[in-house]
Amino acid sequence: MTMTNDLMTIRQMCDAFDVTPRTLRFYEAKELLFPQRDGTRRLFTRSDRARLKLILRGKRFGFSLEDIRQILDLYDRDGSNHAQTLRTYDLARQRLAQMEAQRAELDEAITELKAELDAGEAMIAGLRRAAE
Amino acid sequence: MTMTNDLMTIRQMCDAFDVTPRTLRFYEAKELLFPQRDGTRRLFTRSDRARLKLILRGKRFGFSLEDIRQILDLYDRDGSNHAQTLRTYDLARQRLAQMEAQRAELDEAITELKAELDAGEAMIAGLRRAAE
DNA sequence: CGTTACATTTACGTTAACGTCAAGCACTCT
DNA sequence: AGAGTGCTTGACGTTAACGTAAATGTAACG
Numbered sequence: 001m002t003m004t005n006d007l008m009t010i011r012q013m014c015d016a017f018d019v020t021p022r023t024l025r026f027y028e029a030k031e032l033l034f035p036q037r038d039g040t041r042r043l044f045t046r047s048d049r050a051r052l053k054l055i056l057r058g059k060r061f062g063f064s065l066e067d068i069r070q071i072l073d074l075y076d077r078d079g080s081n082h083a084q085t086l087r088t089y090d091l092a093r094q095r096l097a098q099m100e101a102q103r104a105e106l107d108e109a110i111t112e113l114k115a116e117l118d119a120g121e122a123m124i125a126g127l128r129r130a131a132e
Numbered sequence: 133m134t135m136t137n138d139l140m141t142i143r144q145m146c147d148a149f150d151v152t153p154r155t156l157r158f159y160e161a162k163e164l165l166f167p168q169r170d171g172t173r174r175l176f177t178r179s180d181r182a183r184l185k186l187i188l189r190g191k192r193f194g195f196s197l198e199d200i201r202q203i204l205d206l207y208d209r210d211g212s213n214h215a216q217t218l219r220t221y222d223l224a225r226q227r228l229a230q231m232e233a234q235r236a237e238l239d240e241a242i243t244e245l246k247a248e249l250d251a252g253e254a255m256i257a258g259l260r261r262a263a264e
Numbered sequence: 265c266g267t268t269a270c271a272t273t274t275a276c277g278t279t280a281a282c283g284t285c286a287a288g289c290a291c292t293c294t
Numbered sequence: 295a296g297a298g299t300g301c302t303t304g305a306c307g308t309t310a311a312c313g314t315a316a317a318t319g320t321a322a323c324g
Contacts, residue, residue, distance in 0.1 A: 009270090009271090010270090010271075011270075011271090020312080020313085021270095021271085022311095022312060022313065022314085023311085023312065025272090025273090026311070026312060030311095039320085040271070040272055040273095040319075040320080041270090041271060041272080041320095042271085042272090060241055060244075061241050061244070061245050062241065064310075064311095065310080065311070066310095089249065092245060092248070092249055093249065095245070096242065096245050096246065096249065099238060099241060099242050099245070100242060102238060103235060103238050103239065103242065106231060106234065106235050106238065107235065109192055109193050109194065109231060110228065110231050110232060110235065112192075112193070113193050113224060113227070113228050113231070114228065116224070117221065117224055117225065117228070141300090141301085142300090142301075143300075143301090152282080152283085153301085154281095154282060154283065154284085155281085155282065157302090157303090158281070158282060162281095171290080172289075172290075172301070172302055172303090173290085173300090173301060173302075174301085174302090196280075196281095197280080197281075198280095
């Protein structure tokens, strides 16, 4: 357990991760990050950086912050609990299913919209009818 | 010509299109629909139904109500104006580009998430690191 | 000591598309 | 007349993930 003492200020974090100070404070308020304090100032640890990486990755996957917080909490409490590991997988699989459903809908909409554009008439005709 | 009794109450509309009364009133407030009145009550015309169809279709395409209102307005004003027709196509093409970009991102996220699940270790390892 | 440069907390603002009351009219049936 | 049903108009509430502004602090520089 190398206790590397690499603490970063809020600005260094912002530059490193391309987020705003508001975002980091918001994540702390939501209990996703737990920076240390130097008097009044925040100092972000290696752990905070690891968590932030996962937060940002989770967002790319489309997880809500609340989802992410729950997942992080599970492992904070007990990193070796198998049931909780399964719970995380479950969340991930659920989310994956959502994403694939979303992609299917998107594909359908794209196909439909392309067809309208190619037909070049249907949409216009529809609109004329709508205008009476 | 069959002068079909084509006026519908708000409830008939809701049943026919699977929307709530609130939604129809909201669309009227946003000037997307213009139902007639029988005293105080709304009566939706054939035109309203055609417009509503297009609104719902537009939503499936991911257009905002404001986008849809603008498109509908163009054709209300002058259905034969070629410049406005082109403007509509332009909006549609822009939206199509957005949707394809969105699909690309989604594909990437799905691939990434699947990889994590398949690896079965990376995510857990990452979370352990985050928990310190 | 004054200014500059960051930092902090507090708290209201933003956006879309409705949801959810509350209070009351209009009509019909009994 | 009273009850029931359906419709109406307000008008505030909801959700996520921050943005933005105000008032204040504090630390180093010159």
